[in-house]
Amino acid sequence: MPADLAVIGLGHLGLPLAQAAVSSGIETLAYDPRLSADLAAGRLPADEGTLTAADLRRMLSGGFRPTTNPAELGRVRTAVLCSPAPLGAGGALDLGQIADAARALAARLRPHTTVILESPVYPGTTEEFLRPILEEGSGMRAGRDFHLAYSPGRLDPGNRTHGYAGTPKVIGGLTSACTESAAAFYGRLTDKVVRARGPREAETVQLLETNYRHVNIALVNEMAVLCHDLGVDLWDVIRCAETKPFGFQAFRPGPGVGGHGIPLDPNYLPHRSRTPGHPLRMVGLAQEINHRMPQYVIQRAATLLNEHGKSARGARVLLLGVTYKPDLGDQQGSPAREIATRLMEMGAAISYHDPYVPHWSVLDRPVPRADSLYEAAADADLTILLQPHRTYDLQGLAVKAQLLLDTRGATPVGAAHRL
The missing domain is CATH 3.40.50.720 (NAD(P)-binding Rossmann-like Domain)
Incomplete structure (x- = not known):
């Protein structure tokens, strides 16, 4: 037919x-x-x-x-x-x-x-x-x-x-x-x-749009690290900045960049597509910054545990939301896997909760899935919010969790430690 x-x-x-x-x-x-x-x-x-x-x-x-x-x-x-x-x-x-x-x-x-x-x-x-x-x-x-x-x-x-x-x-x-x-x-x-x-122009539209996203996310990720060191509330800075009606588009930091849109570094373009001087060096730098964010999350997690008299080794860590985007089951490029891997290598005991992911493995080992989210958060030494799915009651979560690191700025102000 x-x-x-x-x-x-x-x-x-x-x-x-x-x-x-x-x-x-x-x-x-x-x-x-x-x-x-x-x-x-x-x-x-x-x-x-x-x-x-x-x-x-x-x-x-x-x-x-x-x-x-x-x-x-x-x-x-x-x-x-x-x-x-x-x-x-x-x-x-x-x-x-x-x-x-x-x-x-x-x-x-x-x-x-x-x-x-x-x-x-x-x-x-x-x-x-x-x-x-x-x-x-x-x-x-x-x-x-x-x-x-x-x-x-x-x-x-x-x-x-x-x-x-x-x-x-x-x-x-x-x-x-x-x-x-x-x-x-x-x-x-x-x-x-x-x-x-023509086709080249249309293909380059894809290149520009994807790289635009990654470069701007890299900028706010760098700002997140800087503002934490300065004691500045970046989330409040973004809230104020996005009231500007021109010349600014709000992007928000996170534990890494996932999804299917891969930034294209000109260093890896086919030879015939390259131009002298590598004019998109900013893209390569953005990739470096965004790839560092999972390690920064680990650094912040270890610091929080130490401040509360605990070591990462042996700590019970609950990861919330292991997909690359809220309210989806797609795990493509999600930073959750690298974060879990690094925590496991440090000797932490990892569990996770995600309403869209019934089974999850890291390093070829199944990761225990929490049946009751709030009981698991109360039992964990540290809960890390990686993806704020709509089904999560973040106010209730902040009350139940012993220690909560919010990598998305989604919890109410003052309810958690933010990235």
């Missing part, structure tokens, strides 16, 4: 795209060798935080067809590649899964199909990496026989204000016809389409 759309790669980008497409009445084929069989059976991936079982059932009844058969990719008019591109050895992006998806599609690609890449990649990837795979595998030419474009993923998982339809989509095509074909597709899903000059 033909479908209007194929989504290839069903992770944090592909599933929300498929959901938006099905909701808009688009018959959607979904191809992912790892996940399609489970999705077809109504089973969600373990780390999928925004989609519920009820959402998946509605999708399946509304035109969502997961498949493990790549032959079906030859029946669609639009194919969107959403395969992950994780950091590989040496800090460079691993494009292997994108290459596998592209080869699976290329062997079945039909003339006039629109192919769009959404995965976070380096500038130049669409033209210099994806295009040759598609052309070699199909025997066709991009921009002449089929359309090729890039559109950066812009989802903010769990955001109740800015959903798929309300978030503008940036499109950069190989040719103007490629751009318009991709824009026509996304125009069915979103209220606004923004046309970039």
Whole structure:
């Protein structure tokens, strides 16, 4: 049965795209060798935080067809590649899964199909990496026989204000016809389409937006350390600063930076993409600062324990919220794992609580999960709030906990030690 759309790669980008497409009445084929069989059976991936079982059932009844058969990719008019591109050895992006998806599609690609890449990649990837795979595998030419474009993923998982339809989509095509074909597709899903000059510009939008977030988080993380040393309440500083109606956007510190948006350090760009002088040195510095935050949390935790006559060795430490974002089950890049690892190496006895994570292992050892949050906090020598899920009564937690370190500034003023 033909479908209007194929989504290839069903992770944090592909599933929300498929959901938006099905909701808009688009018959959607979904191809992912790892996940399609489970999705077809109504089973969600373990780390999928925004989609519920009820959402998946509605999708399946509304035109969502997961498949493990790549032959079906030859029946669609639009194919969107959403395969992950994780950091590989040496800090460079691993494009292997994108290459596998592209080869699976290329062997079945039909003339006039629109192919769009959404995965976070380096500038130049669409033209210099994806295009040759598609052309070699199909025997066709991009921009002449089929359309090729890039559109950066812009989802903010769990955001109740800015959903798929309300978030503008940036499109950069190989040719103007490629751009318009991709824009026509996304125009069915979103209220606004923004046309970039080409794929490189659209890819660099992703680069700028992701690096902007990491650089600004690094700034407030440095401010958190400075303000603690000076005895200044940074959270009050941010509260006052964000009243400025221009020239300032509030970011808040935390125990580290998680999520799927990886900052791209130019030191790891493919050689042809580099420019003399490494003009994005600030990105590398931001990474260093943000990567130090888990260790800073450990330092603050050890100091608090010492001030209360206890050593980290043998201390009972409860970690609250081990996901990368509140109210989601996704643990991608969460600093909780490194914090737990360092505490365990210091000899602390670790337990955790997270309503979205029923089982958690660190160093290949299962971490005990607290059944009763407030009893566990009362029993622990130190409770560290890493993620303020809405289900947490932070006022009640502050009363029950022997010692509480709030790394997110979420507890009432004076109720806990803040980062």
